[in-house]
Amino acid sequence: MKSRLVILGGLLLMALFASPQNIPTFNPQPFKLYIPAFLPGIMEDASAELRNDTMIYSLEGQVFKGGYKIAATSAPLPLINPWQTLYAMTDAYAKRNKQKIIDLYSPDSKAKIQNVVNGPNAAKFFEVVSKAAPKLELLAGVNYQNGFAVYTQDDEYGLHENYMKKVGDAYRLSALSDKSPTGWNLALYFKFDPKPLLPVSNVSMPDSIKYDDSTTIRLTVPVAGRWVGVSLGQPGLLIMMAQDNGMNDFDPSPGRVAIHVKGNMFFNPGTYEFYIYSLNFPVQRVSMNFIKPELKYSIKIAE
Amino acid sequence: MCCPNGVPCVQTSRKYSGTATWSFGLKCHFPIFGCPYVASLDAVVSAGVSGSVGLNYQTTCTGGKACATLDLGVSAGGGVGFTLVAGLVSGDLQLVVSAGASAELCVYPLPVKLCGSINLGKVKVVGAVSAVWGIWEHSVDYTLISGYTTPTFCKSF
Numbered sequence: 499m500k501s502r503l504v505i506l507g508g509l510l511l512m513a514l515f516a517s518p519q520n521i522p523t524f525n526p527q528p529f530k531l532y533i534p535a536f537l538p539g540i541m542e543d544a545s546a547e548l549r550n551d552t553m554i555y556s557l558e559g560q561v562f563k564g565g566y567k568i569a570a571t572s573a574p575l576p577l578i579n580p581w582q583t584l585y586a587m588t589d590a591y592a593k594r595n596k597q598k599i600i601d602l603y604s605p606d607s608k609a610k611i612q613n614v615v616n617g618p619n620a621a622k623f624f625e626v627v628s629k630a631a632p633k634l635e636l637l638a639g640v641n642y643q644n645g646f647a648v649y650t651q652d653d654e655y656g657l658h659e660n661y662m663k664k665v666g667d668a669y670r671l672s673a674l675s676d677k678s679p680t681g682w683n684l685a686l687y688f689k690f691d692p693k694p695l696l697p698v699s700n701v702s703m704p705d706s707i708k709y710d711d712s713t714t715i716r717l718t719v720p721v722a723g724r725w726v727g728v729s730l731g732q733p734g735l736l737i738m739m740a741q742d743n744g745m746n747d748f749d750p751s752p753g754r755v756a757i758h759v760k761g762n763m764f765f766n767p768g769t770y771e772f773y774i775y776s777l778n779f780p781v782q783r784v785s786m787n788f789i790k791p792e793l794k795y796s797i798k799i800a801e
Numbered sequence: 802m803c804c805p806n807g808v809p810c811v812q813t814s815r816k817y818s819g820t821a822t823w824s825f826g827l828k829c830h831f832p833i834f835g836c837p838y839v840a841s842l843d844a845v846v847s848a849g850v851s852g853s854v855g856l857n858y859q860t861t862c863t864g865g866k867a868c869a870t871l872d873l874g875v876s877a878g879g880g881v882g883f884t885l886v887a888g889l890v891s892g893d894l895q896l897v898v899s900a901g902a903s904a905e906l907c908v909y910p911l912p913v914k915l916c917g918s919i920n921l922g923k924v925k926v927v928g929a930v931s932a933v934w935g936i937w938e939h940s941v942d943y944t945l946i947s948g949y950t951t952p953t954f955c956k957s958f
Contacts, residue, residue: 679942682939783944
């Protein structure tokens with residue numbers, strides 16, 4: 499009995515040493531993801547529950563809030579979970595190891611990856627992946643279409659998606675032709691990391707402008723870099739969007755936004771109620787379910 | 802005579818013929834942010850009503866006005882193809898716009914006025930985005946603009 503315990507202890511010790519400490523534990527759990535239905539690019543998806551213009555996905559996987567820095571390891575990994583495969587891939591990318599990349603793919607996808615790493619686009623491929631690999635952060639992974647979808651990002655190229663399938667005991671990278679909107683929508687969520695719509699403050703603008711004139715609306719956003727939307731009460735009628743220190747912002751101070759608005763943006767002379775709000779992602783549509791009375795302003799457009 | 806209590810009054814039915822030219826262009830240039838794998842794409846979407854309108858109708862009489870409703874032709878659409886991240890991400894997307902327009906020509910009281918509005922329906926982005934030269938592909942079909950109806954614009958002749 500004692501010798502069995504010694505052997506077991508030895509095996510555990512070997513397993514600890516064989517498994518680099520920086521690889522996160524693979525522990526997929528059920529969780530829900532709440533995605534605004536007006537996030538740019540979101541596709542309609544019957545697999546999500548739609549409630550008050552929020553899409554609710556019931557998923558199983560792991561999310562790393564704020565990202566988990568991947569430190570590639572050259573130690574041989576048995577690929578028994580998606581994180582091991584991801585780490586092995588990152589190491590192969592960083593070292594431009596062609597054969598290791600091919601070996602990581604499932605048999606039915608090997609031909610495709612061989613075409614990439616041996617074909618005319620190989621130099622471009624290795625240039626991008628070797629630059630991205632040292633800066634890669636793990637955002638999440640979810641069970642998806644009989645496999646596992648992994649979302650990572652780096653600060654140069656943005657979001658990346660990898661798809662894996664279990665082949666025998668190992669998770670292998672795999673090609674995916676995805677007709678379902680779910681993978682796309684999840685990618686948008688991890689790209690934008692949507693936060694609640696918030697009011698802006700210190701709004702200054704005239705009470706009235708002429709139809710042919712323009713004016714400047716000045717305001718403060720609650721967090722620097724946020725996007726600002728100006729919408730009429732009619733749902734979907736966005737008349738202006740801007741980003742703090744980005745597009746359509748004429749105030750260089752971080753947190754302060756100056757938007758130029760023309761009278762003819764309101765179509766006809768009259769008195770208009772409109773809404774100003776801020777989001778942490780680009781405003782291309784917005785749901786009136788999220789527009790609260792405290793966001794309301796008014797202006798008279800004179801003849 | 803119709804509208805006997807209206808001052809001035811117009812005839813119940815009066816035939817007009819001729820041509821009116823009216824156009825309203827709605828052309829937007831804006832970035833598309835809705836692709837997960839690239840920061841943004843520049844695209845042009847346009848929806849417009851233009852061309853000449855042949856007038857050959859009989860007026861109706863409402864409250865001292867002589868007006869006729871016209872149907873106008875609408876053209877709308879756009880497209881964007883892109884290759885980014887040194888070729889790793891590429892897309893073939895089409896902007897699909899459903900739009901409609903209606904107009905009303907009032908020949909009385911003067912001046913002759915042509916008023917109309919545009920109903921810009923949903924603007925959708927459809928197509929496919931792929932990465933690593935086809936290692937993965939996503940079919941794409943999403944709404945860029947929910948659609949709205951503009952207030953009525955008028956032009957006097």
